[in-house]
Amino acid sequence: MRLIAFPVSLFTVMLLSIVPVSAQTITMSAGITNAGGPVTSCPVTINFEAAITATGWSPTANRQVQYKWIRSDGADAPTQTLDFPASGPSTQTVKTTWQLGANGQNWEAIQISYPPISNTTSNHAVFTLTCPTPGSLVVPRRLVTPILR
Numbered sequence: 001m002r003l004i005a006f007p008v009s010l011f012t013v014m015l016l017s018i019v020p021v022s023a024q025t026i027t028m029s030a031g032i033t034n035a036g037g038p039v040t041s042c043p044v045t046i047n048f049e050a051a052i053t054a055t056g057w058s059p060t061a062n063r064q065v066q067y068k069w070i071r072s073d074g075a076d077a078p079t080q081t082l083d084f085p086a087s088g089p090s091t092q093t094v095k096t097t098w099q100l101g102a103n104g105q106n107w108e109a110i111q112i113s114y115p116p117i118s119n120t121t122s123n124h125a126v127f128t129l130t131c132p133t134p135g136s137l138v139v140p141r142r143l144v145t146p147i148l149r
Contacts, residue, residue, distance in 0.1 A: 025053075025054070025055050025056045025117075026052065026053065026054045026065060026112055026115070026117050027052075027053045028050055028051065028052045028053070028067075028110045028112065028122040029050060029051050029122055029123060030048060030049070030050040030108060030109050030110050030122045030123055030124070030125045031048070031049055031050070031125050032046060032047065032048055032049075032108075032125050032127055033047040033048065033049045033095075034046065034047045039129065039130060039131060039132065040132065041131075041132065042100070042101045042102075042129075042131035042132070043099050043100060043101035044099070044100060044101070044129065044131075045097050045098070045099045046097065046098045046099075046100065046108075046127065046129075047095065047096075047097050048069070048095065048096050048097070048098065048108050048125055049093055049094070049095050050093070050094050050095075050109075050110045050122060051091055051092070051093050052065055052067065052082060052091065052092055052093075052094065052110065052112075053090055053091040054084050054090060055090050057084070057086075061115075062115075063083060063084040063085065063086065064081050064082065064083055064084070064114065064115075065081070065082045065084065065112060065114065065115070066079050066080070066081050066082075066112070066113045066114035067079070067080060067082070067094070067110050067111060067112050067113065068080065068110075068111055068113065069096045069108060069109070069110060069111075070108070070109050070110075070111045070121070071098060071106065071107065071108040071109070072105075072106045072107045072108070072124075073106065077096070079113055080094070082094070094110070096108070100129055101131065102129070102131065103129055103130055103131055104128070104129060105126065105127070105128045105129075106126070106127060106128075106129065107124035107125060107126045107127070108124070108125050109121055109122045109123065109124045109125065110122040
């Protein structure tokens with residue numbers, strides 16, 4: 001009985017030695033960088049920016065994060081790779097744009113495909129686009145302030 005127990009115990013110890021000591025955490029947050037102000041013409045380009053933070057790398061980890069932008073219209077963006085150097089920052093910023101010409105509520109987000117994490121998708125940066133109809137633009141009158149002498 002001891003001969004069977006010893007190899008199993010040794011094998012278990014060997015498995016435990018290759019499990020990373022620290023748990024990796026990846027967080028992400030997406031937002032719109034040119035929000036605000038009325039849309040004066042369509043199509044319009046919406047700018048997005050996301051922060052991806054990766055911490056808790058094991059000493060032997062491949063310090064890469066693979067991600068892609070996803071959006072409400074189902075467009076499939078290519079997967080991209082971020083390298084996180086051992087001595088570099090733990091947060092990196094990524095950007096993209098989306099040109100739209102139709103009214104509607106839409107969203108864009110970041111999706112992580114590597115390394116495996118429990119929550120793979122960031123918040124949705126939600127926006128509503130209302131394009132002006134032809135002839136509906138009102139040009140504001142210039143305000144003139146008199147100079148008192």
